[in-house]
């Protein structure tokens with residue numbers, strides 16, 4: 001796999017050759033991890049291996065690995081990439097530390113203690129797979145396929161998720177990327193434009209960027225950050241609505257310090273102002289929209305003053321923003337957001353964003369929303385069987401209608417959890433957790449514990465002993481993204497204005513898996529053989545899947561290797577709008593289903609006296625909880641300080657750096673402590689912390705008990721009515737210092 005990107009021929013040098021000799025001798029007997037001699041560090045390996053696709057987060061940047069004697073020394077961006085280029089972020093870099101984390105899962109384990117407080121016994125793969133097969137078969141025999149629930153996330157969970165959904169036949173699949181992340185964005189845009197929006201805003205070529213909560217800079221996706229920076233460098237104006245002075249707000253021309261939960265009111269006022277003052281794109285509205293009359297009528301109550309009062313921002317600033325957008329239309333980038341499951345009124349806000357983009361004519365134009373076409377590559381997975389609606393919890397049999405008609409694929413988490421706990425309308429007694437950490441991903445941990453405790457069988461496939469794994473009966477160690485083939489990354493170049501190009505980059509292993517780690521295709525196929533589906537197995541290995549997928553695009557693994565890991569081909573004009581493209585300002589189907597046909601503001605509960613609203617978001621150097629045990633990333637940001645407004649802190653006698661814990665309005669305490677960050681950069685009615693901290697698993701020697709777990713404090717959850725996605729920001733907290741609970745001043 002050696003190739004000529006930046007090959008270093010250091011083995012020819014005497015000193016390094018000397019250092020390289022004893023490598024095989026420094027394999028630790030205890031961990032099996034090879035320790036490189038210190039004087040060899042920093043040379044980054046003697047071989048550059050191509051085909052790495054990062055999965056420290058889901059953006060999947062293209063990597064090369066610097067490898068020596070089978071040990072990965074360093075990760076770098078693949079310089080051939082037309083997406084991330086040679087750049088990777090802090091987390092991408094720290095993938096090396098995940099790979100060799102001594103706490104990583106190594107062998108199949110059986111819990112011979114209690115769920116939640118396990119005692120692990122190492123078992124063979126044969127015993128582990130036989131047990132999983134037997135137990136899952138028992139659930140299917142006794143309760144039916146729908147008795148199995150699946151909590152998947154990430155590339156490695158796709159193949160098993162499809163197996164359980166399509167072949168075993170359960171609807172009860174709740175993917176984190178949908179129900180706690182971007183599902184409601186996608187379905188709201190589909191209801192408005194017919195398309196899921198991705199984050200496809202042409203920021204490099206725009207005149208104005210408008211972010212609603214999106215906080216690029218802390219939310220780090222390398223090519224997206226590049227697009228954003230390029231936009232700023234090219235002179236684009238930036239408007240950021242955020243209750244907090246985020247990394248993006250810090251670069252903004254206009255920071256809208258909005259009251260949490262009121263964004264839809266804000267957007268309605270902007271749109272009403274554009275309509276009333278004839279500042280919208282007539283041509284686009286005439287030719288590419290539906291329902292303008294009904295829409296204008298429905299939003300007309302939203303004057304600048306009314307929204308100003310609701311959102312707690314100046315009316316003049318709403319006008320300033322609307323005028324800035326109108327003056328630069330259609331070259332404006334209204335960012336659709338990504339994590340949008342906020343307050344349980346999110347479908348309406350996402351609809352409003354899609355409609356605003358339409359009023360400004362900002363679809364398929366330079367600097368607007370541009371869904372550049374990527375290359376076609378066929379995927380290979382389990383065949384779809386139709387399993388009807390009888391056991392679909394989202395289908396109301398009496399009313400013959402979906403409860404949440406705009407739910408993303410799968411079943412809303414709350415429907416699954418309520419059904420599991422109540423046993424109604426049927427028992428759910430099997431659970432497969434794969435690449436998701438439902439303890440820290442889905443609100444209300446006590447509810448999740450109840451779900452786990454009532455199961456007949458819980459299996460978990462993971463790479464680290466995170467908190468989710470505490471609840472498994474059988475825990476299986478997976479090969480990481482650096483040790484396996486996988487689904488193919490494809491896309492387009494990051495700056496659309498340049499000659500437009502597409503790329504195809506399969507994930508290929510940079511090093512071999514150590515210990516007894518196996519990949520998703522192996523594990524799923526072995527389960528399928530034990531569950532009576534051997535004849536339906538679609539591919540024998542991940543390598544075969546990759547080879548077949550590449551063949552559909554006229555490529556092969558050998559060719560991709562010869563092309564340094566990435567195939568690049570000409571693209572199509574990204575700016576041409578399909579003739580039938582239409583924005584449903586008013587949506588008849590929504591109205592027929594009993595929802596507002598035009599975007600509508602639904603107020604969220606106010607902050608109770610003495611409390612502050614708990615807000616959370618991304619830590620720039622961590623990915624959720626999964627990176628908490630990574631020693632490089634931990635050292636960069638060991639705890640998640642709680643942001644408190646400086647005037648509030650003054651009244652409470654809190655100083656920057658004070659140690660506090662947090663308790664919520666239902667009496668749930670954080671358990672762990674963190675520090676206080678005193679700042680004018682947060683509204684007085686809320687506090688903020690980075691998500692993902694506060695792990696409890698004793699097997700995490702770095703991450704355990706570090707900082708506070710925001711999820712532990714999120715006990716009140718709402719379901720977005722249209723989509724069923726989780727509303728997670730309606731929780732209220734107080735700080736506790738030296739054992740004293742502090743009342744937050746009004």
Ligand SMILES: Nc1nc2c(c(=O)[nH]1)N[C@H]1C(S)=C(S)[C@@H](COP(=O)(O)OP(=O)(O)OC[C@H]3O[C@@H](n4cnc5c(=O)[nH]c(N)nc54)[C@H](O)[C@@H]3O)O[C@H]1N2
Nearest residue numbers: 176180181339435436437441461462464466624625626691
């Ligand atoms: N309170 C709160 N909740 C949130 C969010 C928030 O900001 N605050 N964010 C939401 C969002 S946007 C998202 S996308 C979700 C993220 O939700 P998750 O993806 O569930 O987040 P993590 O906590 O990182 O848990 C991932 C689990 O997958 C494991 N894992 C990592 N790589 C692999 C692999 O290759 N194979 C296997 N089998 N397992 C692997 C990790 O060790 C970890 O146990 O959380 C959502 N929930």
Ligand SMILES: Nc1nc2c(c(=O)[nH]1)N[C@H]1C(S)=C(S)[C@@H](COP(=O)(O)OP(=O)(O)OC[C@H]3O[C@@H](n4cnc5c(=O)[nH]c(N)nc54)[C@H](O)[C@@H]3O)O[C@H]1N2
Nearest residue numbers: 213214215219220241244260261338339617620622623624
């Ligand atoms: N470093 C890093 N980068 C990541 C990830 C990661 O784990 N680490 N995860 C990736 C993933 S999967 C996702 S989904 C994205 C998420 O990234 P985003 O979609 O940008 O994240 P959000 O959590 O929605 O945004 C948090 C911001 O919303 C603000 N906010 C809170 N409530 C409100 C409100 O009511 N109105 C407004 N206007 N703002 C509000 C908060 O103050 C905070 O600044 O990040 C991605 N990038």
Ligand code: SF4
Nearest residue numbers: 054057060061089092
């Ligand atoms: S943004 Fe960072 S963590 Fe995410 S895929 Fe790219 S390099 Fe990896």
Ligand SMILES: [Mo]
Nearest residue numbers: 177181182339
């Ligand atoms: Mo997400």
